[in-house]
Amino acid sequence: MIENLLFSLNATMPVFLMMLLGFLLHQIGWIDDAFASKMNKFVFRLPLPALVFSQLATTDFVSTWDTKFVLFCFFVTLFSIFIVTILSYLIIRPTNKNPQGSISYNGTGGNASAHRGEFIQAAYRSSAALLGIAYIQNIYGDATMSALMILGAVPLYNIMAVVVLTMTENNYIPGNDTHSAIKKTIYGIFTNPIIIGIFLGFLWSLLKIPMPPIADKFISNLGGIAAPLGLIAMGASVKVQKIKGQLAPSLVASFMKLFGLCALFLPLAVHMGFRDQKLVAILIMLGSATTVSSFVMAKSMGHDGTLTSNTVIITTLLSAFSLTFWLFVARTGGWI
Secondary structure: OHHHHHHHHHHHHHHHHHHHHHHHHHHOOOOOHHHHHHHHHHHHHOHHHHHHHHHHHOOOHHHHOOHHHHHHHHHHHHHHHHHHHHHHHHHOOOOEEOOOOOEEOOOOOOEHHHHHHHHHHHHHOEOHHHHHHHHHHHHHOOOHHHHHHHHHHHHHHHHHHHHHHHHOOOOOOOOOOHHHHHHHHHHHHHOOHHHHHHHHHHHHHHOOOOOOHHHHHHHHHHHHOHHHHHHHHHHHHOOHHHHHHHHHHHHHHHHHHHHHHHHHHHHHHHHOOOOHHHHHHHHHHHHOOEOHHHHHHHHHOOOOOHHHHHHHHHHHHHHHHHHHHHHHHHHHOOOO
């Protein structure tokens, strides 16, 4: 158990320290708000898509394909989004309407719908791509199942994030321009850089296109800067004065991310016969820390980002212990 805890700490503490570095650099004036905003957009548009492309393009999906596992990851992700959406309506409630008709949310400052959108995304969207490969490789020596988990869950992560964030952005008023909102959502899905990266990576793998060493090195290096730059930008964007107002929904989202969804769906995974690599991949999909790309996407789509950054920080700090707990439960049950 100590070994698992140390591994989890080694995986999560560097993430927290990069966010702390961004916060400190902002405090001393080396990074201002404008620079942090541009860095968020850059990470979202180029390094993150390169990262998911490189992970999928080099995977042999034909020899490792498991329809039951991929469908399980897809539908569990879909039901998770449905559950946290219902929860968001229970804990984030509008209190009044301003003269322009938008709904305010006392206690957090701003639009209740926008905060609800951030809550939904932060509560279901895991660091599946980054942590899935690392954890499975550490335990089993290879990570073939992580690629199938990524394929089953991550495209849906991003598609639903675009839908949720578009339909809950600050200037969206339900019923006023539904047709325009639907068009904007569809456009956002097909032009989302991460979704494009996933599609191209999967297509590249299926067509068995050889990856030239120069291109492989270039794309790997580009994808490698996604996490550190995104974390620094997120840390630089943290506003201490806003944290307290959105702490309560952030704590609820963090609980669902680390414990709630695992408690609901891991028993089902065990009952359906998933073991070893597949079960660990499902655990990472359900219970790993909220991915930093959720903050990057929220900011790039006009949301405040405070609730999201709170959840990323909380889940990053606590996921070392929660993942160790779930791994211990699974090992004790003889499932991994």
